[in-house]
Amino acid sequence: MINEDFSARNKIQDVGRWYITRFVKYVAESLPENASLLDAGAGECVYKRFFSNCNYKAIDLAVGERRWNYANLDYVAPLHDMPIEDGTFDAVLCTQVLEHLEWPRESVKEMYRVLKPDGKLFMTVPMAHPEHQGPHDFFRYTSYGLESICKHAGFREIKITPFGGRWVRWAYELPRGLSIFPPAGLRSNNPNVVGIVIYPVKFVAQMIVRLLQTIFLWLDRFDNKKDDPFGWSCEAVK
Numbered sequence: 001m002i003n004e005d006f007s008a009r010n011k012i013q014d015v016g017r018w019y020i021t022r023f024v025k026y027v028a029e030s031l032p033e034n035a036s037l038l039d040a041g042a043g044e045c046v047y048k049r050f051f052s053n054c055n056y057k058a059i060d061l062a063v064g065e066r067r068w069n070y071a072n073l074d075y076v077a078p079l080h081d082m083p084i085e086d087g088t089f090d091a092v093l094c095t096q097v098l099e100h101l102e103w104p105r106e107s108v109k110e111m112y113r114v115l116k117p118d119g120k121l122f123m124t125v126p127m128a129h130p131e132h133q134g135p136h137d138f139f140r141y142t143s144y145g146l147e148s149i150c151k152h153a154g155f156r157e158i159k160i161t162p163f164g165g166r167w168v169r170w171a172y173e174l175p176r177g178l179s180i181f182p183p184a185g186l187r188s189n190n191p192n193v194v195g196i197v198i199y200p201v202k203f204v205a206q207m208i209v210r211l212l213q214t215i216f217l218w219l220d221r222f223d224n225k226k227d228d229p230f231g232w233s234c235e236a237v238k
Contacts, residue, residue, distance in 0.1 A: 002044045015172040019163040019235045027122045035090040041097030045072040064133045080106035084114045084157040094123040100136045108153040126231040155236035165223030169230045171216035
């Protein structure tokens, strides 16, 4: 059972997760039949369904979200000290995890260790994100910082790609402004009078935000630099 299936969200619902899920789908399609894959920092193993053609294994420390179900994990352990033999996997997938690791360089070195020769690392990291899953939230990454970590771990053929540019980042961050409105509490069966009274205003604000997000996402095609995204994807070879 999965308590939060963020892979099902569309681009407007969650701009960030849409880009990440698209990257994960690309990874799944690029791996050969029966390839061995380690999902490092897998959480609830939301992305497992995309790897039905692979030998999928998952590892996580199981401390990120109390509401998540960690029963699907194969290993419960820190990523900087994985109980896995050298050269076990053809590929390692690590999505939106590196910011939560107090020892990111050591963890990426471990990912290198558990890969077979010529094995591939597929990773995503944020550059813009509010603090979350505290107190297990430590870093944000530039493309140069991410490349440095991978290079010092021993990886080669490092390819780093931005998730959109400045306009995508703004489309991603814009809905956070809706947090000024108190919840109505109807779904949680905990009604909030103030939230119910101002809900019509909140609804109009939501429509305006959705419209602006659509415009921002269209405008991103004119950002040629793409040096201010909300995050990055990374591919590297052992």
